[in-house]
Amino acid sequence: MRxxxxxxxxxxxxxxxxxxxxxxVVGMSYGAITTSAGFHPWVPVLASLVVFxxxxxxxxxxxxxxxxxxxxxxxxxxxxxxxxxxxxxxxxDVLGRGAVRRLAGSHLLIDESVAFALAxxxxxxxxxxxxxxxxxxxxxxxxxVCAGALAGRAVHDTAAxxxxxxxxxxxxxxxxxxxxxxxxxxxxxxxxxxxxxSTPLLPAGLPVLLSLAGLLxxxxxxxxxxxxxxxx
Amino acid sequence: MIVQPVPPLxxxxxxxxxxxxxxxxxxxxxxxxxxxxVRARHLVDVAPVVLLTALVAxxxxxxxxxxxxxxxxxxxVVAGALAWRRAPFVVVVIAAAxxxxxxxxxxxx
Numbered sequence: 001m002r003x004x005x006x007x008x009x010x011x012x013x014x015x016x017x018x019x020x021x022x023x024x025v026v027g028m029s030y031g032a033i034t035t036s037a038g039f040h041p042w043v044p045v046l047a048s049l050v051v052f053x054x055x056x057x058x059x060x061x062x063x064x065x066x067x068x069x070x071x072x073x074x075x076x077x078x079x080x081x082x083x084x085x086x087x088x089x090x091x092x093d094v095l096g097r098g099a100v101r102r103l104a105g106s107h108l109l110i111d112e113s114v115a116f117a118l119a120x121x122x123x124x125x126x127x128x129x130x131x132x133x134x135x136x137x138x139x140x141x142x143x144x145v146c147a148g149a150l151a152g153r154a155v156h157d158t159a160a161x162x163x164x165x166x167x168x169x170x171x172x173x174x175x176x177x178x179x180x181x182x183x184x185x186x187x188x189x190x191x192x193x194x195x196x197x198s199t200p201l202l203p204a205g206l207p208v209l210l211s212l213a214g215l216l217x218x219x220x221x222x223x224x225x226x227x228x229x230x231x232x
Numbered sequence: 233m234i235v236q237p238v239p240p241l242x243x244x245x246x247x248x249x250x251x252x253x254x255x256x257x258x259x260x261x262x263x264x265x266x267x268x269x270v271r272a273r274h275l276v277d278v279a280p281v282v283l284l285t286a287l288v289a290x291x292x293x294x295x296x297x298x299x300x301x302x303x304x305x306x307x308x309v310v311a312g313a314l315a316w317r318r319a320p321f322v323v324v325v326i327a328a329a330x331x332x333x334x335x336x337x338x339x340x341x
Binding site for chain 2: 011071106173209
């Protein structure tokens with residue numbers, strides 16, 4: 001544990017703590033909103049433990065609370081979470097070797113832990129950032145949802161705190177270093193435009209998946225360590 | 233043996249959980265066996281950057297399928313500018329929330 005923290009260093013730890021605090025407030029509001037919509041407290045608490053994907057949790061309880069059918073709500077939630085498949089493909093090595101690490105680490109694949117891992121240059125730091133962010137967010141998110149579900153309407157208005165801007169800002173700050181590479185920036189820009197334009201037309205989740213069409217602009221791999229004149 | 237029926241909502245949550253976990257675990261379990269070529273590996277590595285950027289764009293600019301108000305997009309743009317100038321992460325995130333909250337208090341939607 002101590003070596004994990006040494007690998008991360010104080011500034012990265014501080015960054016992860018900040019994201020945990022911001023997500024904890026959102027988690028409390030998820031618990032409070034869900035129970036005040038008429039659900040028993042076990043609903044948000046169980047969903048947070050076993051699904052552990054905030055956007056899909058809000059979506060599913062929102063659809064059911066609005067009178068939508070449960071199969072439609074579950075299908076919508078699955079569509080929103082389908083992006084974890086490409087995340088998992090890219091993060092396989094970051095989780096570590098061995099079945100236990102891969103099986104347990106998979107449950108911690110969320111936008112924030114993937115983004116924190118991506119922002120690190122070295123494999124050791126990637127792994128440390130992924131696990132630290134994943135485990136601490138899992139703990140904070142679930143404790144906060146519990147607290148919100150039991151306390152009722154604790155922090156109801158996250159908009160007044162500007163927390164809806166914190167989530168995109170967290171991800172933006174973490175992907176920005178990658179976007180300084182021209183090919184990645186082109187692919188990401190095309191993908192973002194596709195997602196924005198298709199959002200009014202398609203069910204939630206699909207536009208973000210469609211952004212992968214931006215990979216057509218991803219260019220060719222250039223091995224950074226290859227000596228001059230080497231052909232890939 | 234009497235088998236109690238699973239309440240529908242509980243069943244729905246468990247199906248969502250199982251499906252989500254399958255999405256998550258597919259890559260880490262199958263990845264090592266896929267033996268991707270250099271080009272495919274490159275695409276797999278760029279994919280999270282594209283997905284996260286699309287999430288940033290939609291979460292910053294849209295609200296339930298239509299344009300969000302001005303406060304959140306402005307907050308995120310300020311954060312992006314700070315991040316581009318390599319401001320510390322804490323400053324970037326707090327600036328996004330503070331600018332957005334302040335604009336809303338001033339009556340900006």
